[in-house]
Amino acid sequence: MDFEKIARILHESSYVVCLSGREMIVEDGIDSMRNMSTAYEIESKYDYSPEELFSAQFYSTRIEKFYEFYRNEVLNQAKEPGKSFRALAEMEEMGVIKATISRQLFDFPKRAGCRNVYDLHGNIYEKNRCPRCGRDYPMEYLRDTPKVPLCEKCRVPIHPGVTLLGEMVDIGLTTKAAAEVSKADTLLLAGAYMRSEMAQQFLKYYKGSRVILIHQGSAHGDREADYFLDARADVALPAIAAELRRLRK
16 A cells, blocks of 8 residues: 555645544444444434434433433443544644544544644533533543433533534534635545545635545545545554654654
8 A cells, every 4th residue: 555655745745634534433443323233223222313312302302311322322432542543643743734623522633642623513521511500521420420410500411512413513613624624735534535524514625736535445436536545544544654754754
Protein backbone atom coordinates (compact mmCIF):
# COMPACT_ATOMS: atom_id res chain seq x y z
CA MET A 1 0.00 0.00 0.00
CA ASP A 2 1.35 3.42 -0.94
CA PHE A 3 1.56 4.99 2.52
CA GLU A 4 4.67 6.91 1.47
CA LYS A 5 2.83 8.61 -1.40
CA ILE A 6 -0.01 9.78 0.88
CA ALA A 7 2.50 10.93 3.52
CA ARG A 8 4.35 12.97 0.92
CA ILE A 9 1.13 14.65 -0.21
CA LEU A 10 0.32 15.55 3.39
CA HIS A 11 3.90 16.71 3.98
CA GLU A 12 3.70 19.06 1.01
CA SER A 13 0.27 20.41 1.96
CA SER A 14 -0.13 23.65 3.86
CA TYR A 15 -3.53 23.05 5.48
CA VAL A 16 -4.92 19.54 6.00
CA VAL A 17 -8.33 18.95 7.55
CA CYS A 18 -9.47 15.45 8.52
CA LEU A 19 -13.04 14.20 8.43
CA SER A 20 -13.04 11.33 10.93
CA GLY A 21 -15.64 8.78 9.84
CA ARG A 22 -17.65 6.09 11.57
CA GLU A 23 -15.38 3.24 10.51
CA MET A 24 -12.62 4.63 12.72
CA ILE A 25 -14.62 4.02 15.90
CA VAL A 26 -15.87 0.65 14.62
CA GLU A 27 -12.23 -0.42 14.22
CA ASP A 28 -11.71 0.57 17.86
CA GLY A 29 -14.48 -1.78 19.01
CA ILE A 30 -17.56 0.45 19.02
CA ASP A 31 -20.63 -1.49 17.90
CA SER A 32 -22.32 0.90 15.50
CA MET A 33 -26.10 0.97 15.61
CA ARG A 34 -26.03 1.41 11.84
CA ASN A 35 -24.94 -2.19 11.61
CA MET A 36 -28.05 -4.12 10.54
CA SER A 37 -27.57 -6.99 12.99
CA THR A 38 -26.95 -4.59 15.89
CA ALA A 39 -30.01 -2.56 14.98
CA TYR A 40 -32.10 -5.72 14.88
CA GLU A 41 -30.82 -6.82 18.29
CA ILE A 42 -31.61 -3.43 19.80
CA GLU A 43 -35.11 -3.38 18.34
CA SER A 44 -35.71 -6.91 19.65
CA LYS A 45 -34.48 -5.90 23.09
CA TYR A 46 -36.30 -2.58 23.50
CA ASP A 47 -39.23 -2.93 21.05
CA TYR A 48 -38.12 0.26 19.30
CA SER A 49 -35.59 0.97 16.58
CA PRO A 50 -32.29 2.71 17.45
CA GLU A 51 -33.53 5.79 15.59
CA GLU A 52 -36.64 5.96 17.76
CA LEU A 53 -34.74 5.34 20.98
CA PHE A 54 -32.05 7.91 20.23
CA SER A 55 -34.51 10.72 19.51
CA ALA A 56 -35.48 13.91 21.32
CA GLN A 57 -39.09 12.79 21.23
CA PHE A 58 -38.28 9.52 22.99
CA TYR A 59 -36.18 11.37 25.57
CA SER A 60 -39.14 13.68 26.25
CA THR A 61 -41.89 11.05 26.40
CA ARG A 62 -40.22 7.83 27.61
CA ILE A 63 -37.21 9.05 29.53
CA GLU A 64 -36.75 5.96 31.71
CA LYS A 65 -36.55 3.70 28.67
CA PHE A 66 -34.37 6.23 26.88
CA TYR A 67 -31.83 6.15 29.70
CA GLU A 68 -31.96 2.38 29.90
CA PHE A 69 -31.01 2.28 26.23
CA TYR A 70 -28.50 5.14 26.42
CA ARG A 71 -26.72 3.68 29.44
CA ASN A 72 -26.57 0.11 28.13
CA GLU A 73 -25.94 0.66 24.43
CA VAL A 74 -23.98 3.93 24.35
CA LEU A 75 -22.31 4.79 27.66
CA ASN A 76 -21.27 1.22 28.38
CA GLN A 77 -19.37 1.21 25.08
CA ALA A 78 -16.96 3.90 26.26
CA LYS A 79 -13.46 2.76 25.31
CA GLU A 80 -10.00 4.20 24.87
CA PRO A 81 -9.06 5.63 21.46
CA GLY A 82 -6.92 3.33 19.35
CA LYS A 83 -3.97 3.59 16.99
CA SER A 84 -5.70 5.59 14.26
CA PHE A 85 -6.69 8.42 16.60
CA ARG A 86 -3.28 8.49 18.25
CA ALA A 87 -1.78 8.80 14.77
CA LEU A 88 -4.08 11.75 14.02
CA ALA A 89 -2.93 13.41 17.25
CA GLU A 90 0.70 12.84 16.28
CA MET A 91 0.10 14.35 12.84
CA GLU A 92 -1.53 17.37 14.47
CA GLU A 93 1.46 17.69 16.82
CA MET A 94 3.72 17.67 13.73
CA GLY A 95 1.69 20.56 12.34
CA VAL A 96 0.40 18.51 9.40
CA ILE A 97 -3.26 18.21 10.36
CA LYS A 98 -4.83 21.51 11.34
CA ALA A 99 -8.31 20.34 12.37
CA THR A 100 -10.33 17.16 12.84
CA ILE A 101 -14.09 17.04 12.32
CA SER A 102 -16.21 14.22 13.74
CA ARG A 103 -19.84 13.30 14.19
CA GLN A 104 -19.11 10.39 16.52
CA LEU A 105 -20.00 10.55 20.22
CA PHE A 106 -17.05 9.00 22.01
CA ASP A 107 -14.60 11.93 21.89
CA PHE A 108 -11.80 9.72 20.54
CA PRO A 109 -9.86 12.48 18.73
CA LYS A 110 -9.54 14.75 21.78
CA ARG A 111 -8.93 11.87 24.16
CA ALA A 112 -6.11 10.68 21.88
CA GLY A 113 -4.50 14.12 22.04
CA CYS A 114 -5.96 16.12 19.14
CA ARG A 115 -6.60 19.71 20.16
CA ASN A 116 -8.47 21.37 17.31
CA VAL A 117 -11.52 19.09 17.16
CA TYR A 118 -15.08 19.80 16.07
CA ASP A 119 -17.49 17.31 17.68
CA LEU A 120 -20.51 18.26 15.59
CA HIS A 121 -22.95 16.08 17.54
CA GLY A 122 -21.37 16.58 20.96
CA ASN A 123 -19.94 13.72 22.96
CA ILE A 124 -20.79 11.56 25.95
CA TYR A 125 -18.26 13.22 28.27
CA GLU A 126 -19.07 16.93 28.06
CA LYS A 127 -22.12 19.11 28.64
CA ASN A 128 -24.24 16.47 30.38
CA ARG A 129 -26.26 19.33 31.74
CA CYS A 130 -29.19 20.21 33.95
CA PRO A 131 -31.56 22.20 31.72
CA ARG A 132 -32.66 24.30 34.70
CA CYS A 133 -29.51 25.38 36.54
CA GLY A 134 -26.90 24.53 33.91
CA ARG A 135 -24.77 22.32 36.15
CA ASP A 136 -22.64 19.80 34.26
CA TYR A 137 -22.28 16.16 35.29
CA PRO A 138 -19.61 13.62 34.35
CA MET A 139 -20.43 10.74 32.03
CA GLU A 140 -19.97 8.32 34.95
CA TYR A 141 -22.86 9.92 36.83
CA LEU A 142 -25.22 9.20 33.93
CA ARG A 143 -23.80 5.73 33.41
CA ASP A 144 -23.91 4.65 37.05
CA THR A 145 -27.30 6.07 38.06
CA PRO A 146 -29.70 3.09 38.05
CA LYS A 147 -32.64 4.92 36.52
CA VAL A 148 -33.02 8.50 35.28
CA PRO A 149 -30.07 10.70 36.34
CA LEU A 150 -31.43 13.79 38.07
CA CYS A 151 -29.75 17.06 38.90
CA GLU A 152 -28.77 16.90 42.57
CA LYS A 153 -30.01 20.45 43.08
CA CYS A 154 -33.06 20.79 40.82
CA ARG A 155 -34.19 17.14 40.73
CA VAL A 156 -34.90 17.36 37.01
CA PRO A 157 -33.51 14.95 34.39
CA ILE A 158 -30.09 15.73 33.00
CA HIS A 159 -29.83 16.13 29.26
CA PRO A 160 -26.95 14.12 27.76
CA GLY A 161 -24.21 16.05 26.02
CA VAL A 162 -25.00 14.61 22.60
CA THR A 163 -27.34 15.85 19.90
CA LEU A 164 -30.36 13.58 19.78
CA LEU A 165 -32.23 12.92 16.55
CA GLY A 166 -34.68 15.72 16.03
CA GLU A 167 -32.60 18.31 17.89
CA MET A 168 -30.82 21.22 16.26
CA VAL A 169 -27.10 20.80 15.82
CA ASP A 170 -24.81 23.57 17.04
CA ILE A 171 -24.92 25.91 14.04
CA GLY A 172 -21.99 27.97 15.30
CA LEU A 173 -19.79 24.89 15.61
CA THR A 174 -20.83 23.64 12.18
CA THR A 175 -20.03 27.03 10.68
CA LYS A 176 -16.56 26.99 12.23
CA ALA A 177 -15.96 23.45 10.92
CA ALA A 178 -17.05 24.52 7.44
CA ALA A 179 -14.63 27.46 7.63
CA GLU A 180 -11.81 25.02 8.42
CA VAL A 181 -12.70 22.92 5.37
CA SER A 182 -12.80 26.02 3.17
CA LYS A 183 -9.20 26.83 4.19
CA ALA A 184 -7.90 23.33 3.44
CA ASP A 185 -5.76 22.56 0.42
CA THR A 186 -5.96 18.84 1.28
CA LEU A 187 -8.97 17.06 2.74
CA LEU A 188 -8.42 13.70 4.43
CA LEU A 189 -11.44 11.39 4.79
CA ALA A 190 -10.40 8.67 7.21
CA GLY A 191 -12.73 5.74 7.85
CA ALA A 192 -15.32 7.64 5.84
CA TYR A 193 -16.97 7.45 2.42
CA MET A 194 -17.36 10.02 -0.32
CA ARG A 195 -21.12 9.54 -0.30
CA SER A 196 -21.47 9.63 3.49
CA GLU A 197 -23.66 12.34 4.95
CA MET A 198 -20.73 14.09 6.64
CA ALA A 199 -18.59 14.11 3.50
CA GLN A 200 -21.43 15.47 1.41
CA GLN A 201 -22.11 18.12 4.06
CA PHE A 202 -18.56 19.50 3.93
CA LEU A 203 -17.31 18.79 0.42
CA LYS A 204 -19.39 21.69 -0.83
CA TYR A 205 -17.18 24.06 1.19
CA TYR A 206 -13.92 22.52 0.02
CA LYS A 207 -11.89 24.65 -2.41
CA GLY A 208 -8.67 22.64 -2.47
CA SER A 209 -7.35 20.21 -5.03
CA ARG A 210 -6.58 16.99 -3.13
CA VAL A 211 -9.14 14.72 -1.50
CA ILE A 212 -7.58 11.65 0.13
CA LEU A 213 -9.98 8.82 0.99
CA ILE A 214 -9.04 5.97 3.34
CA HIS A 215 -11.35 3.08 4.14
CA GLN A 216 -11.31 -0.68 3.72
CA GLY A 217 -13.18 -2.23 0.81
CA SER A 218 -14.87 -0.56 -2.13
CA ALA A 219 -17.87 1.73 -2.08
CA HIS A 220 -19.88 3.78 -4.53
CA GLY A 221 -18.21 7.14 -5.01
CA ASP A 222 -14.61 6.08 -4.26
CA ARG A 223 -13.50 7.26 -7.70
CA GLU A 224 -14.57 10.80 -6.84
CA ALA A 225 -11.57 11.07 -4.51
CA ASP A 226 -8.24 12.17 -5.95
CA TYR A 227 -6.46 9.46 -3.97
CA PHE A 228 -8.09 6.34 -2.54
CA LEU A 229 -6.33 4.00 -0.13
CA ASP A 230 -8.08 0.66 0.44
CA ALA A 231 -7.04 0.05 4.04
CA ARG A 232 -8.25 0.17 7.60
CA ALA A 233 -7.61 3.55 9.17
CA ASP A 234 -5.90 1.91 12.16
CA VAL A 235 -3.37 0.41 9.74
CA ALA A 236 -3.00 3.30 7.31
CA LEU A 237 -2.79 6.30 9.63
CA PRO A 238 0.00 4.95 11.90
CA ALA A 239 1.98 3.96 8.78
CA ILE A 240 1.46 7.41 7.25
CA ALA A 241 2.51 9.07 10.52
CA ALA A 242 5.68 6.97 10.51
CA GLU A 243 6.46 8.07 6.95
CA LEU A 244 5.87 11.69 7.94
CA ARG A 245 8.36 11.33 10.77
CA ARG A 246 10.89 10.07 8.25
CA LEU A 247 10.22 12.92 5.84
CA ARG A 248 10.66 15.51 8.58
CA LYS A 249 14.13 14.30 9.58
